[in-house]
Amino acid sequence: MSQNFPPFDETLRALEASICTQFGVENLFVGEALGRFLAVDIVAVENNPTHETASMDGYAIAFSDQDLGKLHVNAFVPAGSETTGVVAQGQCVKTFTGTLMSEGTDTLIPIENVEVEGESIRITTPVFKGHAVRPVGENYKAGEVLIQKGTKIGFAEIGVMAELGMVQVEVFMRPRIAILSTGNEILDFGEVKTSHAQIRSSNHVTVEAILRQMGCETMRFKLIRDERDVIEQQLRQALMWSDIVVTTGGGSVGDFDYLQSILTDMKIQNIIDGSYMKPGRHIRVVKTGHKYIYALPGFPYSASVCTFLFIAPLFRKMRSQKFALPTIKAKMGEFYKKRSKFVEFTACNLRFCEGELVVDLKGKKEGSSAILNNLLDKPSLLRVEKDVLKIEKGEMVDVVLLDV
Ligand SMILES: Nc1nc2c(c(=O)[nH]1)N[C@H]1C(S)=C(S)[C@@H](COP(=O)(O)OP(=O)(O)OC[C@H]3O[C@@H](n4cnc5c(N)ncnc54)[C@H](O)[C@@H]3O)O[C@H]1N2
Ligand code: MOO
Numbered sequence: 001m002s003q004n005f006p007p008f009d010e011t012l013r014a015l016e017a018s019i020c021t022q023f024g025v026e027n028l029f030v031g032e033a034l035g036r037f038l039a040v041d042i043v044a045v046e047n048n049p050t051h052e053t054a055s056m057d058g059y060a061i062a063f064s065d066q067d068l069g070k071l072h073v074n075a076f077v078p079a080g081s082e083t084t085g086v087v088a089q090g091q092c093v094k095t096f097t098g099t100l101m102s103e104g105t106d107t108l109i110p111i112e113n114v115e116v117e118g119e120s121i122r123i124t125t126p127v128f129k130g131h132a133v134r135p136v137g138e139n140y141k142a143g144e145v146l147i148q149k150g151t152k153i154g155f156a157e158i159g160v161m162a163e164l165g166m167v168q169v170e171v172f173m174r175p176r177i178a179i180l181s182t183g184n185e186i187l188d189f190g191e192v193k194t195s196h197a198q199i200r201s202s203n204h205v206t207v208e209a210i211l212r213q214m215g216c217e218t219m220r221f222k223l224i225r226d227e228r229d230v231i232e233q234q235l236r237q238a239l240m241w242s243d244i245v246v247t248t249g250g251g252s253v254g255d256f257d258y259l260q261s262i263l264t265d266m267k268i269q270n271i272i273d274g275s276y277m278k279p280g281r282h283i284r285v286v287k288t289g290h291k292y293i294y295a296l297p298g299f300p301y302s303a304s305v306c307t308f309l310f311i312a313p314l315f316r317k318m319r320s321q322k323f324a325l326p327t328i329k330a331k332m333g334e335f336y337k338k339r340s341k342f343v344e345f346t347a348c349n350l351r352f353c354e355g356e357l358v359v360d361l362k363g364k365k366e367g368s369s370a371i372l373n374n375l376l377d378k379p380s381l382l383r384v385e386k387d388v389l390k391i392e393k394g395e396m397v398d399v400v401l402l403d404v
Contacts (some may be wrong), residue, residue: 004274008343011275011283015314016298016323018271021290023172023318024111032151035215037319039059042147042157045164052101057113058133059121060095060105062087063129070122077102083330084205088224092121092170101133108132131179139163150320175216179208179237181233182224182250182259183298202372203248203303207296210307211246214315214404226256233295235262244289246311249298253283259295260284268293273312276386278342279369280306300372305345305381326401327383330357336391337365342388347379350399362384378402 006014006226007354017191023138024041049360054060071092075084080096087104094103095108113125140146146164147157153171159168182321186201187193196197201223208218219241224231231250239244251259272285275296279302284295284403294311296303317323332352338344364374381400384391 004256005342006274007275008275008277008309009274011400012310012313012324014271015285017315018269018287019314019317019323021318022320023175025170026173027168029207030166030169031342033161033171034155035170036153036174037215038147038149038151038153039170039172039320040159041149042161042164042166042169044140044142044144044146046142049134052106052136053134054095054097054099054101054108054132055134055269056108057096057114058094058108058110058132059092060087060099060102061107061109062089062105063107064398065089066107066109066123066126070117070120072120072350074164075102078126078384081303093333100395106130106133111339127285135322137286150316154266155305173224175244175315175318176219176242177244177246178219178221178242179204179211179248180221180224180231180234181207181244181248182226184226186249194257202300203296203298205337206300206304206372206375207246207248207307211311212302214312215328216315225340226250226258228258228262229383231258231263239288239291239293244294244314245291246294246296246307248303251295251297253306263293263295276338276342276370278344280309280345281342283310285337297369299369301374302369303373304372305347308381308402308404309345309400316404325404328401329396330358330359330399331396332391332393332397333360336361336382337393338384338389341386343386344402345381346384347374348399349377350360350380350401359399 001088061071068090071090073094076094077083077099079096083102084101091103107129108131109123109127114121114123135401146160181201181204185198187198187200203317206218211218217235221234221238224234247259250257263284268288271287272283274281275283280297282297283306286293296306312325313323347364348361351358365371380402383398383400
């Protein structure tokens with residue numbers, strides 16, 4: 001593998017350029033589509049409301065009659081009932097929240113604004129023309145694109161689709177991802193430590209959790225020891241089941257780092273072979289058919305950050321979203337000294353302070369890419385360019401948001 005790492009943005013561009021398909025599409029019942037991504041634009045088929053509708057309980061009147069002061073109540077129309085005929089001068093209709101406005105009326109006088117006198121009302125507090133009347137198309141007009149393809153379906157999307165009378169909705173299929181973590185030193189849940197040289201594996205579950213958060217179906221393989229044949233055989237198995245295989249560990253230059261040579265020997269299309277960044281400079285991404293293999297670094301901070309920076313954009317593009325992760329500008333809340341020559345992604349806190357978005361590193365530890373606990377407390381990533389050596393307090397910085 002090359003040690004001349006290509007620029008970070010170039011590697012991302014190569015990844016974007018390699019994407020030539022979108023995820024498949026399936027039909028789901030609207031009520032079960034929460035958290036899925038729309039594969040079509042949702043367009044209003046009719047105006048909502050379709051007719052002028054009262055938004056309070058009261059009396060539908062013609063505004064021009066308000067000055068008469070006293071009006072005869074000639075009909076009573078609860079919500080859900082059709083209106084009855086045209087309202088003549090001097091008349092009004094008892095109307096409820098959600099009732100259609102009767103023909104000939106344009107204004108709703110709330111019950112609080114009148115005194116009832118037998119079959120008439122006396123207006124005690126007049127209102128403006130059109131008061132408490134929801135106009136036709138107040139919510140949306142026929143033909144309006146209400147929700148764009150690629151949108152993640154949340155409560156409001158489900159409600160609006162129900163309002164539109166949709167039963168089923170086309171959503172992108174969930175990508176299937178296999179996760180293979182390798183290493184002689186790593187132990188799975190429940191495995192008993194027999195040596196101080198062993199550590200508990202976290203990558204297999206953090207990467208899986210991030211991918212699930214992103215809406216994937218995941219398959220977490222049994223941890224694999226540093227045995228070339230076994231790694232290769234499991235990798236091939238994983239490729240059969242999944243759209244994307246993610247491996248962690250064994251990807252750099254050590255004697256037991258077999259992943260790189262396995263991928264090279266597979267003679268498949270190289271998309272990314274290292275990236276001038278920290279963490280993650282040994283990242284390797286290859287493609288076979290429409291399937292991708294991501295070899296992520298073993299360090300836990302690196303593996304998680306690379307999952308966000310390189311896998312999330314792929315998914316985004318395959319779901320009709322913008323490829324790039326959302327990045328914002330914020331003000332640096334403290335002095336920052338960069339430790340490497342690479343483009344750096346540092347876990348940071350992003351807070352609102354006196355009306356401004358401010359970045360700080362409170363509670364974040366300095367050290368290697370091993371520090372997974374720096375990703376606790378819903379951080380964002382401070383992006384610092386390769387030639388920048390320090391950032392003064394008050395400077396504006398780029399922050400990558402991880403809410404993807
Ligand atoms: N001579 C060099 N050494 C290293 C270089 C280099 O360029 N030259 N790069 C360093 C960088 S940067 C990284 S990142 C790591 C990447 O190494 P690997 O991807 O081969 O990962 P491992 O060596 O297997 O593990 C690294 C580290 O992470 C721990 N680890 C591994 N798997 C897990 C897991 N599932 N859960 C928790 N922790 C895990 C492992 O014990 C190691 O401490 O290489 C550097 N070295
Ligand atoms: O690639 Mo390493 O993740 O820079 O620490």
